[in-house]
Amino acid sequence: MLCPCGSTQLFNRCCQPYITKQQLPGTPEQLMRSRFSAYATKQARYIFETYGGAAQLQQSVSDIQSWADECSWLALKIHQATTNTVDFSAYYLMNNILCELREKSNFNLEQGQWRYIDGDIIVNEEIGIVKRSELCPCNRYPTAWSAKQGKKFKHCCAK
């Protein structure tokens, strides 16, 4: 399986070792990618545990799990990464509506581990409703991890 983060590497050679805690992300970009992959594979506990301590007080694993379950996470695009920030777009489907979330996220080291602190949402909008007989929208994104083989939506990413 290709890594959901769009790296074109295998999941078990990319984000999975972070999600299973065999390795620690060395940069905010690695953490960001692994959090996206955790959303895509619906592993809420990892997302919760990689929030900064203060942000964790306002989160719950079950809230994160319901949000992850409601969406199909199609693709991640990194626009820019610095030593403490990552500017990215995440493309997802919710009730057959294709959406883009663009955010500039802030990261800090807490006890030697990169944590997600918060982010400024730049765009969170619906791109459009996807019809079941239409070419699956994952075909539009070169970094999409799902099928991308000219399949119709109903045979690809539709629930």
Ligand SMILES: [Zn+2]
């Ligand atoms: Zn990855």
Ligand SMILES: [Zn+2]
């Ligand atoms: Zn698809």
